[in-house]
Amino acid sequence: MRVRTQQPHQPRTGVRRAIIALVATCAVGAVATPIALAAASADRAPAATAGEDRLLPTPEAPRISDSPYAGFQLCGDPAADPVVTTGTPTLAATLESVAPPGTVEPTQPGPRRKVTFEVDTTAGQPVLHQQLTSDTSHDAALQLTEGTLADGAYRWRVRVKDGATSSAWTAWCSFTVKRG
Known part of the structure; x- marks a missing residue:
């Protein structure tokens, strides 16, 4: 069988x-x-030149939004400046290139990067100069409080400081507040 x-x-x-x-x-x-x-x-990171003190690249992709939950409009669009429909827009920039290539984010909390935002009228009159600390090394955002801006044309810029080193300012980002 x-x-x-x-x-x-x-x-x-x-x-x-x-x-x-x-x-x-x-x-x-x-x-x-x-x-x-x-x-x-x-x-993306600019090459360092000999004897240059500034180690931090300029923040990238400045953008503006009606609120933290609305879509962002990028600055520098040659067709038109961003238009926001609220007096409390959110200004934001990407800081991820701040850490030099090859570095690792610390696992323990340490000193945070200081981020300075400036808002002026398009005529150059200062409206706001505010420094905050970024909880991450990737992004920084500032939501303006009600009453800071009236309808009209403005510009803003941002830079970052880490310890004794500072980045250059971003280019000015022009925008218009137009509450319907």
Whole structure:
């Protein structure tokens, strides 16, 4: 009498190859993505010149919004300046390039970066000069309080300070407050 033993189910060769190809693709992506991100970050950071004290790059992507939950309008659009419809807009900038390439964020809380916002009329009359500390090294945002701005044309800029070093100011971002 012949006893038949069951063979464990084996996937087809084509399915096995597809699984191996998928795993290999994921592994390559996992290695290539951090390298590409580091290269992109290094491309954004300005090169330091000999004897230059300033180690911090200028904050990037200044933007303005009607509120913290509304979409942002980027500054520097040649077609038109941003228009906000509230007296309490949110000003924001990206600081992620502040940490020099290759540095690691501290695991313990330490001194935070000081971020200074300036708002002027387009004629250059100061409206607000406020310094705050950023809870992250990636972004800084300031929501203006009611009564700070009336309808009209304004401009704002931002810079960051970390210890004794400061970045340059961003370019002025012109915007208009127009409450309907």
